[in-house]
Amino acid sequence: MFPDFTERPGLLFVVATLLPLASFLVVFLSFGLWALFRPYRDERDGRAELYNIFGGDHPGRLPAFIALGAIVLAFLCSAAGAISFFVDQGNYHHLTEEVEELAKKPARERDPEKRAELLKELEEKKEALTKTEIEFNRHWSGSFDWIRLRPTTAADMDSGTVLAVGFRIDNLNAVMFVMVTFVASLIHLFSIGYMSEELHPTVEDHHVHTEEGHLHRRGRFGRFFLFLSLFCFSMLNLILADNLFQVFLSWELVGICSFLLIGFYYERQSASDAANKAFITNRVGDAGFILGLLIIWTSLGTFNFEEIFRRIRSPEHRADEPAQLAHQFVRASGEASSPGETTRTLTVDPTGSEIILFPREAEHGEGLSPGDTVKVAANPKARQFGTLPYWMLVAAGLGVFLGCVGKSAQFPLQVWLPDAMEGPTPVSALIHAATMVAAGVYLVGRCYPLFAPEALLVIAYTGGITLFVAATIAVVMTDIKKVLAYSTVSQLGYMMLALGVGGWTAGLLHLLTHAFFKALLFLGSGSVIYGCHHEQDMTKMGGLYPKMKITALTMLVGVLAIAGIPLFSGWYSKDSILAQALGFTLIHKEHLLLFVLPLVTAGLTTFYMFRMWYLTFAGTPRDHHVYDHATESPWLMTAPLVALAVCSVAVAWGWPIWDAKASWLEHQLHHAQPHSVVADFGHVFDEGENFEWVQFRDHVNERLKAHEYHEVAGSMALGVVLLGIVLASALYLYRWLDPDEALQQAPGLHRFLAHKWYFDELYSVVLVRPALAVAHAFKWFDLTVIDGIIHGVARSTVQISRWDGRFDNLVVDGMVNLVARVTYRIGASMRGVQTGSLRSYVLFLVLAAVGLFVILSYFVTIVFAG
Amino acid sequence: MSEPGLNHFLILGALLFTCGVVCMATKRNAIGVLMGVELVLNGATVNFVGFARFNPTFEIEGQIFALFVIVLAAAEAAVALAIVLNFYNNHLTVDVDTAEDLKG
Numbered sequence: 001m002f003p004d005f006t007e008r009p010g011l012l013f014v015v016a017t018l019l020p021l022a023s024f025l026v027v028f029l030s031f032g033l034w035a036l037f038r039p040y041r042d043e044r045d046g047r048a049e050l051y052n053i054f055g056g057d058h059p060g061r062l063p064a065f066i067a068l069g070a071i072v073l074a075f076l077c078s079a080a081g082a083i084s085f086f087v088d089q090g091n092y093h094h095l096t097e098e099v100e101e102l103a104k105k106p107a108r109e110r111d112p113e114k115r116a117e118l119l120k121e122l123e124e125k126k127e128a129l130t131k132t133e134i135e136f137n138r139h140w141s142g143s144f145d146w147i148r149l150r151p152t153t154a155a156d157m158d159s160g161t162v163l164a165v166g167f168r169i170d171n172l173n174a175v176m177f178v179m180v181t182f183v184a185s186l187i188h189l190f191s192i193g194y195m196s197e198e199l200h201p202t203v204e205d206h207h208v209h210t211e212e213g214h215l216h217r218r219g220r221f222g223r224f225f226l227f228l229s230l231f232c233f234s235m236l237n238l239i240l241a242d243n244l245f246q247v248f249l250s251w252e253l254v255g256i257c258s259f260l261l262i263g264f265y266y267e268r269q270s271a272s273d274a275a276n277k278a279f280i281t282n283r284v285g286d287a288g289f290i291l292g293l294l295i296i297w298t299s300l301g302t303f304n305f306e307e308i309f310r311r312i313r314s315p316e317h318r319a320d321e322p323a324q325l326a327h328q329f330v331r332a333s334g335e336a337s338s339p340g341e342t343t344r345t346l347t348v349d350p351t352g353s354e355i356i357l358f359p360r361e362a363e364h365g366e367g368l369s370p371g372d373t374v375k376v377a378a379n380p381k382a383r384q385f386g387t388l389p390y391w392m393l394v395a396a397g398l399g400v401f402l403g404c405v406g407k408s409a410q411f412p413l414q415v416w417l418p419d420a421m422e423g424p425t426p427v428s429a430l431i432h433a434a435t436m437v438a439a440g441v442y443l444v445g446r447c448y449p450l451f452a453p454e455a456l457l458v459i460a461y462t463g464g465i466t467l468f469v470a471a472t473i474a475v476v477m478t479d480i481k482k483v484l485a486y487s488t489v490s491q492l493g494y495m496m497l498a499l500g501v502g503g504w505t506a507g508l509l510h511l512l513t514h515a516f517f518k519a520l521l522f523l524g525s526g527s528v529i530y531g532c533h534h535e536q537d538m539t540k541m542g543g544l545y546p547k548m549k550i551t552a553l554t555m556l557v558g559v560l561a562i563a564g565i566p567l568f569s570g571w572y573s574k575d576s577i578l579a580q581a582l583g584f585t586l587i588h589k590e591h592l593l594l595f596v597l598p599l600v601t602a603g604l605t606t607f608y609m610f611r612m613w614y615l616t617f618a619g620t621p622r623d624h625h626v627y628d629h630a631t632e633s634p635w636l637m638t639a640p641l642v643a644l645a646v647c648s649v650a651v652a653w654g655w656p657i658w659d660a661k662a663s664w665l666e667h668q669l670h671h672a673q674p675h676s677v678v679a680d681f682g683h684v685f686d687e688g689e690n691f692e693w694v695q696f697r698d699h700v701n702e703r704l705k706a707h708e709y710h711e712v713a714g715s716m717a718l719g720v721v722l723l724g725i726v727l728a729s730a731l732y733l734y735r736w737l738d739p740d741e742a743l744q745q746a747p748g749l750h751r752f753l754a755h756k757w758y759f760d761e762l763y764s765v766v767l768v769r770p771a772l773a774v775a776h777a778f779k780w781f782d783l784t785v786i787d788g789i790i791h792g793v794a795r796s797t798v799q800i801s802r803w804d805g806r807f808d809n810l811v812v813d814g815m816v817n818l819v820a821r822v823t824y825r826i827g828a829s830m831r832g833v834q835t836g837s838l839r840s841y842v843l844f845l846v847l848a849a850v851g852l853f854v855i856l857s858y859f860v861t862i863v864f865a866g
Numbered sequence: 867m868s869e870p871g872l873n874h875f876l877i878l879g880a881l882l883f884t885c886g887v888v889c890m891a892t893k894r895n896a897i898g899v900l901m902g903v904e905l906v907l908n909g910a911t912v913n914f915v916g917f918a919r920f921n922p923t924f925e926i927e928g929q930i931f932a933l934f935v936i937v938l939a940a941a942e943a944a945v946a947l948a949i950v951l952n953f954y955n956n957h958l959t960v961d962v963d964t965a966e967d968l969k970g
Binding site: 834835836837838839842843846 | 887890891892894899962963965966967968969
């Protein structure tokens, strides 16, 4: 029954994924049975007993414990899986390095005998390496065909008609698994405390006004954990997937879970609106995603990540010597095929309008160099060379990225995330830290080799704009959760920007570190809100530090981490991002904005985070009602805070910890980095002190510059961050300047920012109102024209049937009645014969007999006479 | 006086039949009607016996049919008398002219 984890340790991750699903199903089924037996709860028989067994009138804590147990177990599984993965991978890398070392030796050896010996040894080692590689793949990947769209024979296997479900573990998703399950476990734990109000049989919702006062409803404790479990399963499945199709399914599941959880208090108009907004905004992104998927499916015939990348990117020439175009898109140009020709010849050309698709099983040595020619069949199979228009590749990348824009709330689809604050605070933490928004960034990282340079530039600028816009809005927000929401949008912008400028590890490292400190900050704000009895407005707080010390201190850790104070986890990731952006702009001077925006925003981030902390915890209380009732939250809620605070500090540490480039987590991520990153942004062979590098484009490359200017970027960022702290302290801690007066100086700017750059208004004017106008026009058309036609048809049908009825009544019924009447008349006239008198019957008999006799004798006479 | 031939039998049968029919048609008393019926049947019996006597191919059959008619007459009389009794119970008379329930 239990899979053999020593044989296939990758299944640990599969189990970790399925555990939350199991928890969801168990709770879901028991709720179903509960609802089934609810009508009989007043009966005095077994059905009422069953009703009580499945929950009864009082919402119980059991669903929470099931969900918590599942996610904690999932955490343990993924932690065990990750550890054994790192060990296994370490062995594998060790062997690879040995082979590489050995491969260099024979060339140096002069003695032919020794050289032969070395070559023999090398062969043996290579064999061992291949064996280890197969073993490694069997350990950490697997899949089964879920849907075959066509009954395929072995010969037909090429045509890409299989949708598979599978997993493939690498450093990225191993680390992501541990992060998601860990953060989600703590959020589950926190939620048991935070959602305890929902345990009452009736809950009063102060935000919903009905005619009889506030709304009273049943407590929905179990339902919350039900959704939470499904959310975790969807996210884990998304990370686990080895193909885009599985990702897409989980993607939509994540969407629906966020809809359910944001709209958890669905009786509130604002909550149900926010849930709709999140869902619909994501639909816009998903439309792009589907377009991308369609392009990939029709042109490549597979959704498997590895296979996609292997087809669109060039393989290496030989194992020990990279080809000039290894892991790059190979563009080519050639004549359009004339009819009748079955093949066409293309020439490799850096500005060609098509890219070469490589055979699926392309081996080392099938790489291409500039000037090479390739023969392409008219209808290439997956095992042959093919072509794809270059613009289509760009479109596929942009389509997938549009999906990520929606999920990760990037400009211009960022509007849903702040509204999503309507959900319970632990949900906000989950969405912002571990699940929903992380999915977009994760997918960009996962699909990285798919993005053409143009698409990457779009990603970088989208991230750049997003991070700046969101940070400026966060500066003026007064709702504690809104500040955090905009800060999430801004940080996600950082990640996108990093990915766009080639900082693959930097962006994903920031995703991981951000998950911890943003979960910490959100849970901290949840603790504040809980302690202040659902007060979220920071202008009514202040001076809460003595009342809730643990919350205040842990949140301060989160603030320092997000600001990028050295030695906190945010420092490592943010410095990497800025270094990468600097390296990129040093090469591409025209994209200066891509460094200036994140640098300025680093200061803004620090400013608004400190502003938030000061407004909440420092100074004098501004609202004594709130202050007097404020209390520290129970240990169930503060314990996760402490755990997250520890992680927020230490999660990215490496040795030495004061070296921003030595982060252990970053090194782990580095192992999973696609080769295309190096191909697109420069090649660094040896990341030691003296690295050699091969230039593909210019004499210098982005990655090298980033490496070189890491400290420069870091110190610039530190300067800006310190400026932000000083400014925030001056305004909100020491009150040297009155913030209100400062706002008076630029009322227009403040209004502009407070209205979130008028994005909602803009969309309302540009999209919502026209959509409504069109809808109204269609409604009018529907009501007058279409309904008119239908009513006309109906009316004429009624008229026709009326005529038909008349014909039926008069003619058809008349004939039938006539027959009946005639029959009746005949009967009536004949009844006189039946006198009932015995004697008359006898008389008739006799007369008839005599009559017969006469007739017979007449005939008999004729016969005899004749 | 010669031997009686077939014609004599037939004439006797016809006479009995005619008497029976006339009796059925004229009597108002149900018992009388029944008597008429007996006469009609006896007329038929005489015919059968006559044919049995003078037609050699019909010798056994004629006799058997005569016996059948006698048995049938007895059965019929029993049933008819039962009907008459019931009729009397219902109408306190055996006048067949009052039996008009089957009038159309």
